[in-house]
Amino acid sequence: MNSKGAMLFSGTSNPDLVGKMAEELDMQPGKVRISRFKSGEIYIHYEESVRNADVYLVQSLSHPVNDHLMELLFMVDAARRASARSVTAVLPYFCYARQEKKDAPREPISAKVVADLLHTVGVDRVITLDLHAPAIQGFFHIPVDHLTALDRITEYLSEKRIDHPVVVSPDAGRVKTAEKLASYLDAPFAIMMKRRPAHNEASITHIIGEVKGHTPIIIEDMIDTGGTIVSVVEGLREKGAKQAYVCATHPVFSADAIKKLDNPGIREVVITDTVPVDSSFLNDRFTVLSVAPLLSKAIHLIEKGGSISTLFRAGM
16 A cells, blocks of 8 residues: 655644745645634644655644643644554654753653653654753654754854854853854854753853953753843843844743843844744844754655755764
8 A cells, every 4th residue: 555645734833834844845734624612622633634644743832832732642643543654743842841850859851741742642753953952852762853953043143244253152051052053153152151040040150261352142942031041141241242143943932032132232133933933023133044944854854765964064
């Protein structure tokens, strides 16, 4: 029995990104009806056959996180029960990634729970971008293609020809990424040391590296409330740095993050479309790069039996 081929379906979290991916793949998004009962429960119905198809379900697990997660799980189950040949979850943004270990007694490892849910419901493969903790790949018992938007961000920054750049890691966890970006841009890098008195709060304690007179390029995997970024920017300004470029893959933008990022110490905020952001709330300080070409190439390579490693720079 022959496979029907690849079919691309969108959840409700990021349909614009799926539209761009469909254009890149020269295909139409599949038809699926997603609705909610008055009780808030989710209803899924594929309006075309997926029998013997390689189904790709694209869902950013962003706000409202739990709704989008449950929606994805039901889409997977429906595809499985409709005899899909395989089901790949394309997760531009993976939720609960900051809860990948126990920092205190009696806490859950929430990222592991999400991985178990996806495996249990029938996902065969996961494609995702810039996990907060790369070790989360090890939580899965299925293949995980962990992509990065760093190359796309690097290309954009290279075109800017930034004067006296210094790549800044906002914490110890981003050091490897900052080092790679600094290498690509042939620039020095610095490290911010911080402490977290509570969730979504951070204070800078030390800066390792020379930043005076330089243009900082702050690289993060995500921006949530924006509080950490602003404290990093202000700490750099106190040390004599120029206006900063802030770069992040995932614009989670909780609460009044966008307002906070409209800071005189920030020259430009470079983000991607892994998480949808209403452009009407963004001014010309924000630049949005699309990850649709990257995700589309990954799907194309999987379908053709190619190597995902070709999507990375040498040494990644």
